[in-house]
Amino acid sequence: MRIKPILNKKLFLSISGALFVFIISLPVYSIEDPQIPSPEDKPAKLFVLKCAGCHTIGGGALTGPDLKKAATFQHSDLLKAISRMQEQVGPLSKEETDELAKFLESEIADERIKKESQRIAKLEEAKLDPPNTKTGRELFLGSKPLKNGGLSCISCHNVASIGKWGGGKLGPSLETAFNKFGKHNLASAIENSNWKVMKETYKDHPITKQESVHLVGFFRSIKDEPVKETGIYYLAFSGIGCLFLYIGIALLYKKRLRGVRKNLTKK
Numbered sequence: 001m002r003i004k005p006i007l008n009k010k011l012f013l014s015i016s017g018a019l020f021v022f023i024i025s026l027p028v029y030s031i032e033d034p035q036i037p038s039p040e041d042k043p044a045k046l047f048v049l050k051c052a053g054c055h056t057i058g059g060g061a062l063t064g065p066d067l068k069k070a071a072t073f074q075h076s077d078l079l080k081a082i083s084r085m086q087e088q089v090g091p092l093s094k095e096e097t098d099e100l101a102k103f104l105e106s107e108i109a110d111e112r113i114k115k116e117s118q119r120i121a122k123l124e125e126a127k128l129d130p131p132n133t134k135t136g137r138e139l140f141l142g143s144k145p146l147k148n149g150g151l152s153c154i155s156c157h158n159v160a161s162i163g164k165w166g167g168g169k170l171g172p173s174l175e176t177a178f179n180k181f182g183k184h185n186l187a188s189a190i191e192n193s194n195w196k197v198m199k200e201t202y203k204d205h206p207i208t209k210q211e212s213v214h215l216v217g218f219f220r221s222i223k224d225e226p227v228k229e230t231g232i233y234y235l236a237f238s239g240i241g242c243l244f245l246y247i248g249i250a251l252l253y254k255k256r257l258r259g260v261r262k263n264l265t266k267k
Contacts, residue, residue: 043103044116046096050089052117053189058110062181063195070104078104088194117184128210131217137161139215150205153215156197160225170197178216178223186219187212 047057054064070078078101086092092100103109138144140159142152153174154167160175177186190212193199207215 038119041112041116043099044112046100047103047113048117048120048188052185053192054194057113067104071107075101121184124209128213131213133217133221136214136218139211140218146211147208148205150202150207159222161222174219175222175225178219183216187216190215
């Protein structure tokens with residue numbers, strides 16, 4: 001009578017132990033598992049690829065206005081506005097135009113953009129080298145040429161970490177570019193710029209996705225550097241140049257008068 005309970009207890013412990021080992025040996029699956037890509041949000045993806053270089057939804061104005069208020073527009077007005085933008089972003093099908101209009105009417109469009117941007121970034125970053133600040137700086141300065149032969153950024157832009165004379169003055173200084181645009185919008189603006197000058201300049205010499213990754217990394221590294229005004233150096237240099245020019249003209253003019261006096265004296 002005493003043996004049976006002992007056997008039952010041993011059997012129970014054995015089975016319990018086996019179940020425990022079996023459970024902890026099972027693979028763990030999570031909704032956030034990076035190996036399982038989230039589903040594509042097609043309208044949000046269209047916005048990220050075509051519109052994010054110039055517009056945000058709730059993030060403030062970039063080169064184009066903030067489209068947060070677009071949710072209050074009439075659907076027909078949105079369709080017309082999107083159709084007009086095809087001149088800048090390229091042709092869109094009727095289906096894509098309608099999808100974008102409906103997307104802009106969504107109250108959670110900004111959240112969808114953020115999620116889709118992250119999804120795209122994860123897929124792309126898996127195929128690319130991580131951002132390299134040194135390479136990004138070299139691409140900006142032109143000491144490392146762009147793969148497709150485009151002009152280096154310094155041709156038109158300046159940043160605080162460049163020497164006293166800075167870079168070009170045609171475009172704005174880019175110390176605050178990362179803070180203003182953010183990682184994904186800045187990458188989109190670099191690869192698919194809709195600024196008139198840049199669009200024409202890089203039309204046949206596009207900046208690659210890998211190059212944009214390095215450039216964004218560079219802009220991120222200088223995002224907290226103070227904006228540097230280089231105008232004073234140009235003003236000082238121009239002033240000195242004008243002074244020497246004035247002295248040179250004065251000396252030549254003085255000699256010219258002496259020559260005239262000599263001729264008058266002889267007569």
